[in-house]
Amino acid sequence: PRMLxxxxxxxxxxxxxxxxxxxxxxxxxxxxxxxRANKEMDISDMDTEYDTPREYMDQGELVPDAVVxxxxxxxxxxADGFVLDGYPRNLEQADExxxxxxxxxxxxxxxxxxxxxxxxxxxRLDPETGDIxxxxxxxxxxxxxxxxxxxxxxxxxxxxxxxxxxFRENTEPVIEHYEDEGSLERVDGEQAPEDVWEDVKKTxxxxx
Ligand code: AP5
Ligand code: ZN
Numbered sequence: 664p665r666m667l668x669x670x671x672x673x674x675x676x677x678x679x680x681x682x683x684x685x686x687x688x689x690x691x692x693x694x695x696x697x698x699r700a701n702k703e704m705d706i707s708d709m710d711t712e713y714d715t716p717r718e719y720m721d722q723g724e725l726v727p728d729a730v731v732x733x734x735x736x737x738x739x740x741x742a743d744g745f746v747l748d749g750y751p752r753n754l755e756q757a758d759e760x761x762x763x764x765x766x767x768x769x770x771x772x773x774x775x776x777x778x779x780x781x782x783x784x785x786x787r788l789d790p791e792t793g794d795i796x797x798x799x800x801x802x803x804x805x806x807x808x809x810x811x812x813x814x815x816x817x818x819x820x821x822x823x824x825x826x827x828x829x830f831r832e833n834t835e836p837v838i839e840h841y842e843d844e845g846s847l848e849r850v851d852g853e854q855a856p857e858d859v860w861e862d863v864k865k866t867x868x869x870x871x
Contacts, residue, residue, distance in 0.1 A: 666770060679859060680748045683863065691748065778853055789811065848870065
């Protein structure tokens, strides 16, 4: 499939994308991971307010469209099937995406705001594998893994608040856009990860 996974910060996009790419053998194209890997990239020639993605990300703001559009365009040109995670985040990006590719579906993980805050503040990442954990919901079994877990720099309470505000202001209109277009599939993302996965898998199979 060629699909989007949409959802607020902490909704489980990364967690479910890992399962999707395994099951359907497609690429995981994620603007968040791509930007984190290039945080110090010099973007000053693109007429941006700040010189690197870091300043935007550490404050929970969107990195300028020109930077992100170029990343996605490049990644999609090399992908056959893909799950696109973290893009589009505003209506301008949705417009841009329409010129890049056709989509089979846009899947939205629906999660309440209270739960999102809890998930983000408890998230931990394995820097060696990129695996996503949660101190309470999904702790690692291996104590060696537990010792090396890290917290994402933008998972502080203050930045989380701003990311959620940016989501409501910029990204909720994108979800409405796909809903109006009739291509949006909603999944209850508040369930346990295995139950979310069951619904996600079924939704993708039904769309094929
Ligand atoms: P990005 O990396 O995309 O962050 P995000 O959208 O805020 O989403 P997250 O990665 O925080 O959450 P997720 O939905 O992947 O949840 P996860 O599976 O990890 O973007 C970061 C920044 O980059 C942006 O703020 C912006 O600055 C920039 N950026 C990125 N894309 C951009 C774009 N297109 N334009 C401009 N700027 C852009 O799960 C979260 C936690 O919950 C984990 O601990 C997990 O274990 C746990 N969990 C997952 N599912 C469940 C469940 N069902 N039950 C219980 N716990 C669960
Ligand atoms: Zn993510």
